[in-house]
Amino acid sequence: MSQEEKLKWYGWGLVNKTFDLSRRHNFWPFLREKLELTSNETSLPIDISEIKLPASESSLASKFESLLGANAVSCDTLARLTHSMGKSYLDLIRIRKGQIKSPPDFVLYPETEDQVLKILQLANDLKIAVVPFGGGTSVVGGLEALKDSGHKAVLSLDLGSLNKVVSIDETSLLATIEAGMMGPALEKSLQAQGYTLGHYPQSFEFSSLGGWIAARSAGQQSNKYGRVEDMVSSLTIVNPLELITTLDAPASAAGPSIKQLLIGSEGIFGVITKAKMRVHKLPSIKNYRGILFKDFFSGAQAIRTIIQLGLEPATIRLSDELETGAFMKMRPESESMLENALSRSVKWYLKNRGYNESPCLMILGFEASDNNIKKDVGVALEICKNFDGLDLGLRVGQHWYKDRFALPYLRDTLLDNMIMIDTLETATTWSNFANLYKAVQNALISSIKSRNCSPMVFCHISHSYHDGASLYFTLLAKQIKGFEIEQWYEVKRAASDAIIKNGGTISHHHGVGRDHAPWAQLEHGKLAIAALNKVKQVFDPQGILNPGKLIT
């Protein structure tokens, strides 16, 4: 079965997998109450046979067959459909209805770096727009197969066959890895040799190394292993003119960082084909636990204290009151440690200790290769205690760890039930943290309410730094039938405006793509964006690379 057949074209992940709600009896009543859902109406994806894509420029496609062989060129409907966009809410509500305005004319599957270069040179000659495609999980419109009026066609360049760990330099702890390699295969290959990259974004199972680098991804364990831009020792990027490999020096003062100009460039300067990544010895010990705080800000203070002391938990995340409540409602009954912990007698105990009905849950995880971990865990727990953090022990942490990639599947179920569900993320300094949190929360709530919908907006700290933290928001509301897209745009605009107005970054780890581009311009200023445009002109003089993204 091809990768396209294995995955849902209309949603997240594997065709046969859904988020299991069978033992989560509290979930729907909770959601129905909060979102004031009154009907049981559903809206399922259109049948694929009903989807009619615009005709493909198949004569142009055939010109690539001599470069790659006929098997590596596809004008097939499923191939075009699955490469037409990413996995954002906006993408899914359109694709579920079969609204595919701009599918790629064809999809190419190169197997070597040299083929990528030849593809780009031919596409450049033929004026065909090229959208690099890794795992296809962009949630910011980074993969929409757009073309400009000057382009004869648009092709999707699927890097899935560039999927090997090329070599491991065990002295320097560097692994050279092809860009199309997906998370699980990458970790499996490294771990078989005793190493890990330690990069686990929520999309891990279906996203690729190249995509992570292109979008400046951060993973759930990046507190310890670093964001992807910290992990890259060097990278190779192919543009229509040449193949650029940055130097693999561990540090350099040779002028502005070319590497940091290419990381996060989202395909507009070139196609990332491989990278030399900093890897680590596989940790033998993992210690993930749950800790309960009386409120969000005291938990945040505990995080700040832990990080500013120089401790390096792999994961330290803190849900606000509403998210903790939703998390509790979503635990399967039989396993619900947290629910148990809050069962009547425990609730009484907590109440006596000053915890109200809406505590906040922190997941605190340490990873190490030796027993150094014990002391760090002890210090961190002591700090949490100083902020009234109650250690719930390992099982809550282990449950989170086990389920940490499952949530995106739930989105499909919510869409079936006509619920708007989206996430967005930002970051700011600790001193601006409360201000930004409230501003974005208020913007989301007001915007949803302005359409007379009842909002659920919750948030967690997903990543923490010496000087600040990221805020990861989830928003839910019932869909306004027939106006799903407008409804989403209003909410997105309100949140993005609030982020920029209140000193946050438009993205902490999702990237810019098409959806964040107007606010990225506000964040960086016109001169910086003009500079990026000039850089693009150098690397991509004909403007064929991922048009309409990042700096439009």
Next chain:
Amino acid sequence: MSQEEKLKWYGWGLVNKTFDLSRRHNFWPFLREKLELTSNETSLPIDISEIKLPASESSLASKFESLLGANAVSCDTLARLTHSMGKSYLDLIRIRKGQIKSPPDFVLYPETEDQVLKILQLANDLKIAVVPFGGGTSVVGGLEALKDSGHKAVLSLDLGSLNKVVSIDETSLLATIEAGMMGPALEKSLQAQGYTLGHYPQSFEFSSLGGWIAARSAGQQSNKYGRVEDMVSSLTIVNPLELITTLDAPASAAGPSIKQLLIGSEGIFGVITKAKMRVHKLPSIKNYRGILFKDFFSGAQAIRTIIQLGLEPATIRLSDELETGAFMKMRPESESMLENALSRSVKWYLKNRGYNESPCLMILGFEASDNNIKKDVGVALEICKNFDGLDLGLRVGQHWYKDRFALPYLRDTLLDNMIMIDTLETATTWSNFANLYKAVQNALISSIKSRNCSPMVFCHISHSYHDGASLYFTLLAKQIKGFEIEQWYEVKRAASDAIIKNGGTISHHHGVGRDHAPWAQLEHGKLAIAALNKVKQVFDPQGILNPGKLIT
């Protein structure tokens, strides 16, 4: 006394200070033997009264008086002289002879960011080249007051009056600091409030925050506190068009890093006026010690093991056999712990344990605010022991710490004695470390010998990383009278060619300036350099900013 009067115009540091050789009786005999010096001839700097600078465009200077006041504009000889170049060997041998081909026409001393903007706008209108000037310690020609044929004049923009800590955000551990602030004043101000930046390049006493950022500096404690590019939360850069302040988010996925494009831009994209820097609580404990290794590579392996284990010494540096030998000869007799340690009886002891006559010295320093340090020191020493590292205790480390900014003064004495003395630095992966070390060493030795001089070339690891380390070379030879400049160019060219050919970066922390520009182009490739040129055109359309540097 003005800053210019306090400092040597012809050499390093304070006018009345020299490197004290009075109790270092072994130094000169050692050097005379190694360099095969046969004459006692000296060559002292020209008398300043004999220096005739080219006439200044004083009519243009007066146009800036209305912006700044007459006191902030100087056509004075001493001002022009001290702003005509930096402190490289090439700079010093020229300035000592009074060979000042391109002094600035005048020097401006703005006191505010707004004045900097107005200066740049006026300079832009008048087509005057602008060389930003912080502490004046560039050793790569970054400050030479060059102009192109299109420029009417060249001015030096001295940022020394932008010298305040503007504010400290104690929640986020961020200090906003003006770019002209010098190391000692900066640390004094921060430390008075319980914080440190922890950035201590060897030039610390006379270099500025803006200079550090412009040149991607690294300090002697950057293993713990990070390189300067890691310390910058945001920066403000002024160009003739506008003032750009990057966002102070702790991390962002909003496209390529504009901040990392401006850091290391050496004045060609704009003038850095202030930065928000990540600061740390002042460490209460410092533990610096000396450790002796049998050879350079076993010491290097100990470093690699320590760093890859995740330990964070503030300083971990390792001198090769020759540098250790020179270091021993340079210790003042009465304090010479190391010499004592190697005194006859100790030598016998060491010999019995397998240490030969040429061991290698490591300086290992830990800093912390609490007693966590003990365990880390213990683990590091255990690792050293596994590589036959012999702990010499704290006094050797303390001596190094006390004298760590003194060495540049010695250069002036060597120049008086007609000795060529220069340093250069690079970095590479651990697996390429030995290859690069030998290649650069051989290139330096061959090049010096080709002029029939006897070389002294030594090296230390100055900074270490997960995946590699920097190599810091010092070279000495007797000067070839009348051909000092050619002699230096030959050596520099040989070393730089060897660095690039063998996979090193042309600079680990000195920067590019004018001297490294040709090799920076080789390192990054033509397309990347073309991209930087385009960025410059956006930020500096008339090309007035620091012409002839970085991307020439």
